[in-house]
Amino acid sequence: MAVDFWLIARILIFPGFTFILLLTLFCDWIERKLEARIQNRVGPMVAGPAGLFQPLADFIKLLTKEEIEPRNAKKIVFKFAPLAAFAMMVFAMCFLPIDGGSVISTSGFPGDLVVILTFSTIASFMLFLSGWASSNPYGTISSARVLTQFLGYDIPLFILALTPAFIAGSLSIFAIASYQVTKVVPFIIMAPWAFILFLITIQAELEKDPFDVPDAESELVGGIETEYTGAKLAFLHLTRDVQIVFGAALIVELFLGGPYGPVIGGLPAFWYSLWFVLKLLAVVIVTEYVTTLFARLRIDQVLSANWKIILPLAVLSLMLTVAMITWVYPVL
Amino acid sequence: MANNEVDIVKVIESKFGSKVQVQPGLLGTAAINTNGLHREVLKAMVEADAKTGITAITGLDLGANLGVIFHVHTEKGFFGLRAEVPKEKPRLQTITDIIPGALFHELEVSDLFGIMFDGNELKGHFLLSENWPEGIFPLRKDVNPAEVKLGPSPPEEKIPEDKKIVKFIIGPQHPALLEPEKFSVTVEGEVVTKVEPRIGYVHRGIEKSAETRTYVQDVYLVERVCGICNACHAHGFVGAVEKILKTDVPPRAKYLRVIALELNRLHSHLLTLGHAGLEIGYETLFQYFWRDREPIMDLIELTSGNRVYASLMTIGGVRRDLKDTDIPKIKTTLSDLKKKLPFYRKVYTDEPSIRARMQNEGVLAKEDAIKLCVVGPVARGSGYDIDVRKDDPYEAYGEIPFKEIVYKTGDTWARMNVRMDELEESINIIEYALDNMPKGPFRVDVPRYVPIGEAIHRVEAPRGELFYYVKGNGSASPERVKIRTPTYANIPAFLKTAIGENIADVPPNFVSLDPCFSCTDR
Numbered sequence: 042m043a044v045d046f047w048l049i050a051r052i053l054i055f056p057g058f059t060f061i062l063l064l065t066l067f068c069d070w071i072e073r074k075l076e077a078r079i080q081n082r083v084g085p086m087v088a089g090p091a092g093l094f095q096p097l098a099d100f101i102k103l104l105t106k107e108e109i110e111p112r113n114a115k116k117i118v119f120k121f122a123p124l125a126a127f128a129m130m131v132f133a134m135c136f137l138p139i140d141g142g143s144v145i146s147t148s149g150f151p152g153d154l155v156v157i158l159t160f161s162t163i164a165s166f167m168l169f170l171s172g173w174a175s176s177n178p179y180g181t182i183s184s185a186r187v188l189t190q191f192l193g194y195d196i197p198l199f200i201l202a203l204t205p206a207f208i209a210g211s212l213s214i215f216a217i218a219s220y221q222v223t224k225v226v227p228f229i230i231m232a233p234w235a236f237i238l239f240l241i242t243i244q245a246e247l248e249k250d251p252f253d254v255p256d257a258e259s260e261l262v263g264g265i266e267t268e269y270t271g272a273k274l275a276f277l278h279l280t281r282d283v284q285i286v287f288g289a290a291l292i293v294e295l296f297l298g299g300p301y302g303p304v305i306g307g308l309p310a311f312w313y314s315l316w317f318v319l320k321l322l323a324v325v326i327v328t329e330y331v332t333t334l335f336a337r338l339r340i341d342q343v344l345s346a347n348w349k350i351i352l353p354l355a356v357l358s359l360m361l362t363v364a365m366i367t368w369v370y371p372v373l
Numbered sequence: 374m375a376n377n378e379v380d381i382v383k384v385i386e387s388k389f390g391s392k393v394q395v396q397p398g399l400l401g402t403a404a405i406n407t408n409g410l411h412r413e414v415l416k417a418m419v420e421a422d423a424k425t426g427i428t429a430i431t432g433l434d435l436g437a438n439l440g441v442i443f444h445v446h447t448e449k450g451f452f453g454l455r456a457e458v459p460k461e462k463p464r465l466q467t468i469t470d471i472i473p474g475a476l477f478h479e480l481e482v483s484d485l486f487g488i489m490f491d492g493n494e495l496k497g498h499f500l501l502s503e504n505w506p507e508g509i510f511p512l513r514k515d516v517n518p519a520e521v522k523l524g525p526s527p528p529e530e531k532i533p534e535d536k537k538i539v540k541f542i543i544g545p546q547h548p549a550l551l552e553p554e555k556f557s558v559t560v561e562g563e564v565v566t567k568v569e570p571r572i573g574y575v576h577r578g579i580e581k582s583a584e585t586r587t588y589v590q591d592v593y594l595v596e597r598v599c600g601i602c603n604a605c606h607a608h609g610f611v612g613a614v615e616k617i618l619k620t621d622v623p624p625r626a627k628y629l630r631v632i633a634l635e636l637n638r639l640h641s642h643l644l645t646l647g648h649a650g651l652e653i654g655y656e657t658l659f660q661y662f663w664r665d666r667e668p669i670m671d672l673i674e675l676t677s678g679n680r681v682y683a684s685l686m687t688i689g690g691v692r693r694d695l696k697d698t699d700i701p702k703i704k705t706t707l708s709d710l711k712k713k714l715p716f717y718r719k720v721y722t723d724e725p726s727i728r729a730r731m732q733n734e735g736v737l738a739k740e741d742a743i744k745l746c747v748v749g750p751v752a753r754g755s756g757y758d759i760d761v762r763k764d765d766p767y768e769a770y771g772e773i774p775f776k777e778i779v780y781k782t783g784d785t786w787a788r789m790n791v792r793m794d795e796l797e798e799s800i801n802i803i804e805y806a807l808d809n810m811p812k813g814p815f816r817v818d819v820p821r822y823v824p825i826g827e828a829i830h831r832v833e834a835p836r837g838e839l840f841y842y843v844k845g846n847g848s849a850s851p852e853r854v855k856i857r858t859p860t861y862a863n864i865p866a867f868l869k870t871a872i873g874e875n876i877a878d879v880p881p882n883f884v885s886l887d888p889c890f891s892c893t894d895r
Contacts, residue, residue, distance in 0.1 A: 076656075079657060080656065080657050081660055081664050082660060178541060182541075182563075182876075250655075251654075254877070257654060333656070333657045335726045336653040336654055336658070336724070336729075337655070337726070337730070338729060339730065340875075341563075
């Protein structure tokens with residue numbers, strides 16, 4: 042069997058692993074710089090121009106640090122959960138159309154939206170496992186919070202992800218993204234109510250302020266990361282960052298028309314990647330802006346916000362969407 | 374005002390007659406030799422004035438006997454109730470059943486002087502470290518701390534095996550605490566059922582070492598009790614010494630001292646308001662407050678020459694005069710800060726996530742505040758209007774108009790808002806002091822040897838009432854220095870309000886006391 046070098050290059054370099062990794066580190070830099078500027082600080086300054094390489098430098102630094110395992114930790118889970126979480130997130134990213142098609146171009150199949158949402162849930166579960174396996178009281182409480190939070194917010198997330206799927210009439214991300222191009226209008230304009238709710242839910246899924254109860258450092262020290270050191274900690278951090286990019290990418294694909302945009306000469310793949318990155322950065326900036334503006338809620342406030350407000354609104358949003366599809370959109 | 378003072382003294386004189394001796398003018402309003410009737414006198418005082426509370430308990434080594442002074446505050450008066458116990462059998466009846474807030478004070482005297490209180494027995498150590506040998510009481514005159522041999526370190530604390538109950542240990546090292554102190558918090562689910570404090574991790578024995586240094590050296594030593602409110606500590610000490618010396622501080626020095634004390638309050642409140650933001654995950658608020666705190670630190674440097682430890686106070690006045698050319702600079706900085714305050718006020722009153730985290734959390738009722746003898750913004754947040762600057766004006770505070778900030782709700786939010794409002798009052802006080810500064814000398818010469826005598830001085834530090842007791846023995850060093858810091862009085866309030874709280878509310882509740890453990894432990 043002939044080795045498909047093209048496919049391997051796509052998986053390993055662009056738009057696969059290397060690209061996703063660099064994009065993640067770049068988004069991390071954007072977030073840190075933005076947060077710093079909002080808070081009247083300078084942010085990263087040293088590594089690279091305007092501290093651009095600081096996230097990479099931090100990652101490499103952590104890789105070189107000593108690895109310590111607590112005596113009571115559940116060794117195997119403790120070792121592999123961070124890696125598994127990271128792998129799950131990158132794998133989920135591979136199904137998103139970045140330069141026009143998804144990374145493994147043959148892998149797009151009807152229903153892959155459900156698959157990638159499931160992958161992201163499994164990744165969150167791996168993070169829970171990593172905290173629980175460390176046998177540290179802070180880690181245990183933090184991972185219990187991770188569990189309660191993502192179990193709660195996954196339900197509205199799935200329901201809200203169905204809104205674009207209903208309008209496009211498909212559960213395939215590729216179909217949803219390209220539907221917005223053929224109909225010209227992205228779903229952010231067709232269903233803004235679902236977009237706003239989805240943004241809030243993603244904020245909660247990603248454990249960012251005001252929903253960052255699992256790593257509330259004033260109560261839980263390092264949260265699930267308390268006992269982690271070295272490379273494992275590096276991968277935990279990286280998983281968090283990929284999760285943020287994944288969340289933003291999901292919003293781009295579902296509501297902002299995916300990577301598609303005007304092609305002004307040259308390779309379409311280049312323009313599509315550019316549009317994808319620009320849209321993604323816009324989402325990252327919005328979520329980070331919200332993060333800096335709020336204080337952290339309490340776990341019970343986070344949960345009651347989910348069950349009493351977000352979930353009913355998500356159901357209402359779905360009903361509204363169905364009504365719009367049946368009676369309003371055909372007329373337009 | 375005067376009515377009330379006379380009342381208490383009259384009540385005691387009429388009730389006990391010649392059984393107790395009242396010495397008016399000593400140790401505040403009056404010192405009372407109780408001759409073994411300290412509980413009865415205290416009960417009579419509580420009956421006469423419901424706002425009676427304990428400020429501190431001072432232990433003294435009187436040679437053959439050990440002396441105890443209960444420093445009691447009533448609504449407008451301040452009394453010292455003296456009691457004595459023989460060294461061979463140092464036992465006294467507890468007063469915690471009359472005033473629950475005396476708990477910590479009694480334990481401290483037990484630990485440092487070996488005076489045991491019946492009904493409030495000390496087990497192990499309270500302030501001293503676990504490996505301090507039993508039966509050696511460091512503040513007694515016959516103990517030389519350099520000769521004390523420490524025992525072996527105690528074994529590690531066992532965490533209970535019960536699955537339902539998680540014991541959460543906050544400290545000694547914890548990101549929520551800026552200084553080392555330990556709080557074992559027992560939680561069921563996420564609800565706190567019990568808080569056990571262990572203080573003393575930064576006990577440096579400052580009270581003991583003050584006895585071996587001269588008065589001038591002690592001014593700088595007591596500043597080291599706390600880096601944040603250092604001017605208040607220095608002022609508490611020099612204020613007490615000046616009362617023994619009967620020195621009249623020149624009027625200009627009084628105003629200069631007020632400026633130093635209020636700058637202290639400004640930067641301390643800005644620090645806490647920002648730190649509270651950090652505790653509830655509001656990093657932006659933290660960064661903003663601390664950015665605006667920097668110009669105040671610069672003002673402290675401008676007026677005293679030092680950025681942190683001002684070292685401005687000295688016995689008989691201040692060490693440095695204020696240049697007239699510096700006054701416009703101070704005023705510009707303060708008015709810049711004043712312009713920013715409405716924004717912060719709006720954030721603290723209107724921001725939904727702050728309200729969700731702070732309102733109705735850690736509620737301390739007014740009755741509890743009085744019973745537990747809390748001080749400062751914690752008391753004022755609960756509607757208990759005590760402020761030494763108003764109740765017992767020192768320096769130029771009697772001449773400067775300002776408002777006493779009182780909130781009624783008693784929750785974390787109220788305590789932070791008291792500080793928020795006090796920022797503006799502090800700026801007004803400094804501006805008034807700059808405008809009305811009298812001319813003249815800024816210090817007077819004082820003798821190096823302080824006569825036999827004792828005095829107390831109370832200062833309203835940023836965290837609440839700071840209490841100093843100094844006893845002179847005619848030499849160049851004090852016989853005894855007693856320091857009661859505001860955080861020490863406020864920790865019981867935290868222990869009470871934390872019960873039944875969600876674990877996530879413990880850090881913001883705690884930081885609303887503005888805890889300072891270096892102060893607490895001394």
